[in-house]
Amino acid sequence: MNNFIIWFGKIDRRWLYLLMAIVVSIPIFMRMKMKVKPAEPVIMLYDFIENLEPMDTILISFDYSPDSLAELQPMAKALIYHALNKDVRILGIALAWPSAAGLGLDAMKGEVHNYNKKILGTVIENLFENTEISKYIESKKMKKELFTNIIADLIPAHFEDNKSTISVNKKLYAILEKQSVFSKVDSKTLKLIGRDWDYFGYKPGYALVMLGMGSDMIKTLNTDYFGNELKDFDMFSNPTYKIKNYDNISVVIDLAAGGSPGAWMTYVNTKFGRPVATGVTAVMAADYYPFLQSKQLIGLLNGMRGAADYETLINKPGLGLQGMGSQTFAHLLIIAFIILGNLGYLASKKSGGENE
Amino acid sequence: MKRKLPLMLVLTLGIIYFFVPFISSPFANEILYKELYINWIKIVGVFAIVMSIASLWRRNIVKIQRKHGDYIYSYIEIIGMVVIGLLAILPNSLHIGNVNIGGIGDRSVYSWVFSNMQVPMQATMFSMLAFYIASAAYRSFRARNAEATLLLITAAIVMIGRVPLGENVYQLMNGVNSHFISGFHWAKLFDFQGWTQVILDIPNTATKRAILFGVSMGMVATSLKIIFGIEKSWLGGSE
Numbered sequence: 247m248n249n250f251i252i253w254f255g256k257i258d259r260r261w262l263y264l265l266m267a268i269v270v271s272i273p274i275f276m277r278m279k280m281k282v283k284p285a286e287p288v289i290m291l292y293d294f295i296e297n298l299e300p301m302d303t304i305l306i307s308f309d310y311s312p313d314s315l316a317e318l319q320p321m322a323k324a325l326i327y328h329a330l331n332k333d334v335r336i337l338g339i340a341l342a343w344p345s346a347a348g349l350g351l352d353a354m355k356g357e358v359h360n361y362n363k364k365i366l367g368t369v370i371e372n373l374f375e376n377t378e379i380s381k382y383i384e385s386k387k388m389k390k391e392l393f394t395n396i397i398a399d400l401i402p403a404h405f406e407d408n409k410s411t412i413s414v415n416k417k418l419y420a421i422l423e424k425q426s427v428f429s430k431v432d433s434k435t436l437k438l439i440g441r442d443w444d445y446f447g448y449k450p451g452y453a454l455v456m457l458g459m460g461s462d463m464i465k466t467l468n469t470d471y472f473g474n475e476l477k478d479f480d481m482f483s484n485p486t487y488k489i490k491n492y493d494n495i496s497v498v499i500d501l502a503a504g505g506s507p508g509a510w511m512t513y514v515n516t517k518f519g520r521p522v523a524t525g526v527t528a529v530m531a532a533d534y535y536p537f538l539q540s541k542q543l544i545g546l547l548n549g550m551r552g553a554a555d556y557e558t559l560i561n562k563p564g565l566g567l568q569g570m571g572s573q574t575f576a577h578l579l580i581i582a583f584i585i586l587g588n589l590g591y592l593a594s595k596k597s598g599g600e601n602e
Numbered sequence: 603m604k605r606k607l608p609l610m611l612v613l614t615l616g617i618i619y620f621f622v623p624f625i626s627s628p629f630a631n632e633i634l635y636k637e638l639y640i641n642w643i644k645i646v647g648v649f650a651i652v653m654s655i656a657s658l659w660r661r662n663i664v665k666i667q668r669k670h671g672d673y674i675y676s677y678i679e680i681i682g683m684v685v686i687g688l689l690a691i692l693p694n695s696l697h698i699g700n701v702n703i704g705g706i707g708d709r710s711v712y713s714w715v716f717s718n719m720q721v722p723m724q725a726t727m728f729s730m731l732a733f734y735i736a737s738a739a740y741r742s743f744r745a746r747n748a749e750a751t752l753l754l755i756t757a758a759i760v761m762i763g764r765v766p767l768g769e770n771v772y773q774l775m776n777g778v779n780s781h782f783i784s785g786f787h788w789a790k791l792f793d794f795q796g797w798t799q800v801i802l803d804i805p806n807t808a809t810k811r812a813i814l815f816g817v818s819m820g821m822v823a824t825s826l827k828i829i830f831g832i833e834k835s836w837l838g839g840s841e
Contacts, residue, residue, distance in 0.1 A: 262736055581761055587740050
């Protein structure tokens with residue numbers, strides 16, 4: 247019996263790996279749902295955004311690479327969803343990692359696409375009853391879902407005068423124009439680039455870009471990710487509600503897998519006096535609690551749990567909540583192994599064996 | 603001169619830029635900061651990128667020439683660097699059907715490579731961490747002495763408090779508490795989420811703040827040593 251307990255302290259790590267793979271995978275495949283009670287630092291950020299007025303602006307900085315996507319991308323999506331539904335304008339930028347450009351684009355375009363698709367729901371449904379459009383769908387052997395997705399991009403592209411999206415679907419665009427589809431849509435209800443959101447992509451220079459945006463965004467950034475000149479956009483040129491610098495930004499939210507929240511706090515909070523919040527990976531989160539207490543951060547999303555908390559608050563379950571099952575069982579497995587390891591260690595020590 | 607010039611530059615610019623944040627004059631803000639500092643940092647940054655590409659290129663070429671161990675990966679690295687670079691530089695207008703060969707926009711090859719190769723590969727690498735952390739925790743979290751035991755208990759509380767299970771246990775205990783005993787709220791002992799928040803807010807914040815102060819003071823001391831030429835290791839060489 248004693249030998250068996252001693253064995254607990256010497257289990258081959260490959261067994262642990264196998265069990266870990268099992269406990270992480272099963273809840274994902276079973277789509278296990280778990281409820282969470284949001285933590286205070288998450289509620290603080292949620293309340294801040296909830297209390298913003300339409301036409302206020304938030305700036306999200308995507309400072310992570312694909313390796314920490316599992317924790318930070320659900321946060322990005324939840325924050326963007328919340329802001330879009332509050333009619334708050336959103337700006338996105340990536341400063342720390344070039345590879346974040348694609349992730350930020352995916353989160354912003356994806357959420358805007360979903361929002362517009364929902365708004366255009368009835369218009370799209372009616373299109374399926376149109377003979378010419380039905381013929382087009384049939385000739386292209388297009389699935390309903392694909393068609394819906396194309397239309398959800400094409401109608402906003404018309405109002406944005408987005409030539410590249412239109413040119414890819416020239417024929418369909420001509421049919422929609424012929425059928426006067428665009429006149430049936432109220433463009434004010436859609437989220438359009440340059441009016442409701444914009445994405446700058448990766449901008450090299452890090453702290454310099456942060457500082458430059460504090461004096462003049464157009465001068466510092468010039469163009470957005472899609473190559474559009476910022477000065478041509480309503481959100482940067484309209485005399486009544488243009489975004490010139492941080493004075494016109496309600497909060498900067500840095501989603502980070504590195505030290506960038508420190509720079510945002512130093513330059514944007516301290517120098518320009520603007521509120522800063524952050525969402526970080528779980529291993530980094532402990533570093534940022536002092537800044538939460540000193541009010542240099544107005545909110546903190548801590549790892550995948552932070553994303554799950556935010557999804558709970560906005561009532562939109564996503565990847566954060568989905569991941570809670572795996573995280574719960576993984577933590578339990580680690581605790582179980584720590585207990586077994588200690589039992590083995592104590593038994594070994596008692597029997598005068600291994601005395602590490 | 604080779605060593606004196608950089609030292610003189612560091613001394614002069616170090617002292618000037620030490621005072622710039624404290625001076626609120628247009629000359630300091632506009633000329634010294636925005637015009638000189640920001641532009642020079644950009645120029646130095648570009649040189650660093652050029653040098654890093656050249657260094658990466660040379661390292662892989664040498665490896666291929668010497669047929670060093672896993673030199674096959676050097677081919678992959680060079681091909682990847684050239685192909686991705688070219689795809690991003692090529693104009694957006696270059697396309698076959700609905701697929702853009704050039705540019706970095708939607709439906710471009712660059713974007714496909716990013717979403718379907720870089721993202722899954724990097725995510726896979728990082729997900730390995732779950733296995734290593736589990737293994738490291740199992741092997742190192744041993745109650746060898748009082749400090750190690752404290753660390754172990756704290757880690758266990760935080761691990762339970764960070765997942766929904768902690769709340770479920772508390773709710774269960776709360777139910778038992780109110781059902782059987784009134785007056786003494788012992789179920790609070792099982793409020794793992796609450797304890798986790800206390801750990802993060804108080805001992806964690808206090809120690810992190812102390813470390814941060816120490817690190818910052820160290821940074822100031824090192825910067826002063828570099829400015830005044832006491833610390834010269836950044837120049838390279840033996841000194």
